[in-house]
């Protein structure tokens with residue numbers, strides 16, 4: 568481990584040198600040979616992370632693997648505000664991004680992790696930003712919880728596999744979640760748990776809060792005990808735009824595509840709160856693959872990810888879609904279809920090689936129908952000049 572060999576200052580100097588050499592285009596092998604450093608792979612990983620991460624603004628110590636699980640700083644700060652208290656226990660603190668945010672809003676933080684290297688990284692990261700109110704414990708979370716007396720809140724961020732077909736509350740986490748909850752309840756009923764947003768079912772009396780960052784789904788935090796404020800909530804960062812369930816529900820009905828199509832922020836959709844963005848004339852347009860909102864009114868909401876004017880709805884056939892694109896003078900086409908990255912560009916080029924225009928159109932491909940749409944800027948509030956559903960147009964000749 569780098570801190571067994573070097574002081575933090577030396578680590579920073581070596582990491583900076585490696586970053587410079589990477590920027591100059593040197594390969595990892597060339598740099599290794601040139602510098603001949605102990606623990607080179609680990610130093611190089613920290614350097615790569617510092618070059619690429621958008622999750623933190625500080626030059627923290629993080630390997631590429633740590634980065635994958637580390638909490639985005641915006642999310643960490645938001646949660647730290649929500650969970651501000653006197654004493655907070657952070658189980659599974661990793662390299663400490665969330666822990667450091669807690670240290671800014673809580674009087675005392677007790678941070679536990681079973682991984683010795685991560686605890687050391689977290690300690691050095693805390694020192695870097697003068698977070699002096701954290702006690703780090705290198706131990707199994709369940710055992711450490713049994714030895715603690717009194718805490719206001721326990722926050723749990725358990726380990727899970729990077730990817731799994733099905734995320735299950737009972738089998739996907741280390742330490743096991745139910746045991747963690749039982750152990751935490753001996754300290755306090757106020758428990759917050761970070762879970763992957765894809766988890767199938769959470770059968771706890773809790774608030775489920777979905778968080779998105781820049782309209783990408785980022786986190787699911789569940790709040791137990793008196794931390795629960797609602798059944799479901801959605802928080803959009805940056806900016807902290809919040810939507811919450813309030814007991815009333817108005818299920819959205821399905822409809823054909825209307826004048827406008829809307830992509831809902833994924834945190835709002837996951838929280839089942841899309842219906843709050845429209846009125847009784849707002850409908851769902853969906854199949855098992857994708858869901859949009861549709862309306863004849865141009866909706867305005869920070870909870871919408873994007874807004875589109877419908878140009879035409881046609882059968883999901885290449886020639887039919889191409890005909891609309893040609894007629895509309897498109898030159899570029901953004902395919903809104905689940906395709907592997909290599910297949911995506913092959914498909915897209917099939918259209919673009921036949922197009923000569925200068926417009927960019929978006930095509931949402933559903934099971935039986937394709938919606939050709941023009942993306943609207945969020946600021947643009949003017950009414951569209953025309954909607955050309957079902958009009959006559961020549962077929963594209965092949």
Ligand SMILES: C[S@@+](CC[C@H](N)C(=O)[O-])C[C@H]1O[C@@H](n2cnc3c(N)ncnc32)[C@H](O)[C@@H]1O
Nearest residue numbers: 637638659660661665680681682707708724726
């Ligand atoms: C998802 S990561 C935490 C990320 C961290 N909250 C952050 O913001 O960077 C899960 C952590 O749980 C730790 N862990 C796994 N099993 C554990 C156990 N039995 N006791 C304590 N920590 C454990 C792992 O070492 C890992 O650091």
